[in-house]
Amino acid sequence: MAPELMKCPSCGKVYAPRAGKYMCAQCAVRRMRIISLVEEAVEKYGKSSPEDVAAFAGVPLHEAKAIINESGFLSSKVNPDLTCVRCKQRPAQPHAEYCLLCRLELNRDLDSARRDLAAKVASNAKRRSEMARGRPTGLTSEMGKKRALAVVRRVDPTPKGRY
Ligand SMILES: [Zn+2]
Numbered sequence: 001m002a003p004e005l006m007k008c009p010s011c012g013k014v015y016a017p018r019a020g021k022y023m024c025a026q027c028a029v030r031r032m033r034i035i036s037l038v039e040e041a042v043e044k045y046g047k048s049s050p051e052d053v054a055a056f057a058g059v060p061l062h063e064a065k066a067i068i069n070e071s072g073f074l075s076s077k078v079n080p081d082l083t084c085v086r087c088k089q090r091p092a093q094p095h096a097e098y099c100l101l102c103r104l105e106l107n108r109d110l111d112s113a114r115r116d117l118a119a120k121v122a123s124n125a126k127r128r129s130e131m132a133r134g135r136p137t138g139l140t141s142e143m144g145k146k147r148a149l150a151v152v153r154r155v156d157p158t159p160k161g162r163y
C-alpha cells in the first residue's frame, strides 16, 4: 500500500486522502448529507432529542449523537447524551466528555496535584531562605546550647545509683 493511501474510518475502504478529508469521498458525501439532515431536524423541525434526530435523518443513533456532539450549535440545542469517556457507564454532561462524577474526581486529582506542587515549592523556598539566613548566632544560640545541655543532663541515663 502506498503511504499516501488511507483506510476510511467509516467504511474501511482504502482511499487516497485529499487535504482536509478524513474519510473516503463516498462516506464524506454521505456524512455531509447526514449532517445537513441532522441540522434540518434540529433547526427547522425543532427536534431536541438524539432519538428524534436520528429517526428524522434516518441514521443510526450513535452516528446522530456523534454529529451533534461535534457541532457546538447542534449540541447547544440537543443533548447528545453520550457516555462518559472515563467510566463509560454514566452519561456525559452536556457539551462535556465526562460525567459529573468523573469530572469531580478529575478536578480533585488536579487539585491534589496542584497542592502537592505548591507544598513542594513552599518547602523549597523555606529551605532556601533558611540557608540564606545562615545559622543563628549570638545570645540566642548560647541560650539554645545551654537549654540543650540541660536537657541532656536531665535525661542522662548514667545509672549512678547502681554503683
Ligand atoms: Zn468510506
Ligand SMILES: [Zn+2]
Binding pocket: 084, 085, 086, 087, 088, 089, 090, 098, 099, 100, 101, 102, 103
Ligand atoms: Zn464518568
